[in-house]
Amino acid sequence: MSDERTARATLTAVAEPGDAFLNRIVDHSGPERALESIRTGRLPDDVPADMKEIKRLENWRIRLIAAEPDQDMAVCAQFRGRLICPGDPEWPTTLDDLGSARPYALWLRGPGDLRFSCLRSVAVVGSRAASPYGMRAAADFASDLADAGWTVISGGALGIDAAAHRGALAADGPTVAVLANGVDIPYPAANEGLFAEIARRSLLVSESPPGTHPHRLRFLVRNRVIAALSRGTVVVEAEARSGALNTASWASKLGRMVMAVPGPITSRSSVGCHRLLREDGATLITRTDEIIEAVGRLGADLAPPRHSPVLPRDRLEPVTRAVLEAFPARGAAGPAQLAVNAGVDLTTINAKLGLLAAAGFVERASSGWRLTQAGKSPKGPADGDSHPPTTLHQEPE
Incomplete structure (x- = not known):
């Protein structure tokens, strides 16, 4: 291990991580001279320090007595570990x-x-x-x-x-x-x-x-x-x-x-x-x-926009959906009333009622036609299928 790597390994043992004072010494004189300053208690020229920092230098010198960088490296090698330093290929800039x-x-x-x-x-x-x-x-x-x-x-x-x-x-x-x-x-x-x-x-x-x-x-x-x-x-x-x-x-x-x-x-x-x-x-x-x-990358990793849920009735072509919307929420209605509500003729109503019944939206009642539970629910047909038969949205208007 090089002298610089040994010095950096030692610094990790004697000082708290990321100490600004120690990094100032390292940036000024390098890790080896920083370690020498800890040993001798003498700072390099042009490195100012206040009394608190001088006290930390004394504390590091005490810790230095117990530092064993070679042993630390040996232990690290036992579990296939490693030390990386600034400037190494693996060091994140x-x-x-x-x-x-x-x-x-x-x-x-x-x-x-x-x-x-x-x-x-x-x-x-x-x-x-x-x-x-x-x-x-x-x-x-x-x-x-x-x-x-x-x-x-x-x-x-x-x-x-x-x-x-x-x-x-x-x-x-x-x-x-x-x-x-x-x-x-x-x-x-x-x-x-x-x-x-x-x-x-x-x-x-x-x-x-x-x-x-x-x-x-x-x-x-x-x-x-x-x-x-x-x-x-x-x-x-x-x-x-x-x-x-x-x-x-x-x-x-x-x-x-x-x-x-x-x-x-x-x-x-x-x-x-x-x-x-x-x-x-x-x-x-x-x-x-x-x-x-x-x-991510600007303009390349954009999140796709959220879409509102597509309900089964949303897939109906417009006229069929208008007929479905013409039904009362409760009770039944006859074809004539539905034709008036939907604004279409009876022939169209009868054709659409057959399609809606086949899809499970409506059913016959004693007094006409009524919505099924699936027709009332936003979830659609009772069997949970969110895709009604394709004939419903392929039917010409």
């Missing part, structure tokens, strides 16, 4: 949009190529305490996105994250889990099987070396990576205070699309989504086509 919050390096586990996977990718995030509605929506969106050739990125948490990962895997598509702990640590433990499957088929990603356990701050910090790797973020469910909203905030800062799924107005799990839609200009999402339209 979208991470550079984070500027002073960019990762020093990333630890990966799995056969997927991170840069390639992120070329067409969408983050699907949301509440850990998700409702059945949210879980279903997340899984369906992820499955449909995978079918359309998009990578699903999420955080591996319980609830919406796990549902999104599972939806993509169910469609045999790629999914990337960005973790707040080492890629060899299954957290939460309930998702251990899910992480094993992602590692076997796709990709686990972390800014921390193997063996690192999570803590609260790192869950928020890793959200910036989820936002940066993807073209847009879909928030399926989120409470008023939510890590998913933090991811959406990062996506907005980075100029990515922010999308939200509406939910019941009585649901706490949708309060955050509704706030995004009402106050922050998020794009409302109700189907996968709308996600792809928002993040």
